[in-house]
Amino acid sequence: MADNVDDANNMAELHLAAELAKAKPVLPPLTGHCFYCHTPTTERFCDADCRDDYEREQRKIMMRKRG
Template sequence: MADNVDDASDMIELHLAAELAKAKPNLPPLTGSCYYCDALTDERFCDADCRDDYERLQRSVQMRKRG
């Protein structure tokens, strides 16, 4: 039978898993080209500038959806 410490530990574990799932970014799948400029690459983005621009664009889309 579980005691209070076990129950609290289980609750903390569930809470932590939920928070980590929310924090995990939704990355697009690898396609062989940059998601922002379509340049050929083995990664999702050809450089940090394209990654930053893509993330900025995604944030602005989310902001428009929220109102």
């Protein structure tokens, strides 16, 4: 039998999953250039460092929007 704590944990998990689903970034279409440093590439990012920096900046922007 579930108690109040279990019910609260289940609700928190559902809420977190819903918020994470809304927070997924939408990447623009491929342009032939890295989204972060604008180096010519066939991928969205020229390397993992640019990808990580881009994602970090996007999280900062989202946090500023949320307050």
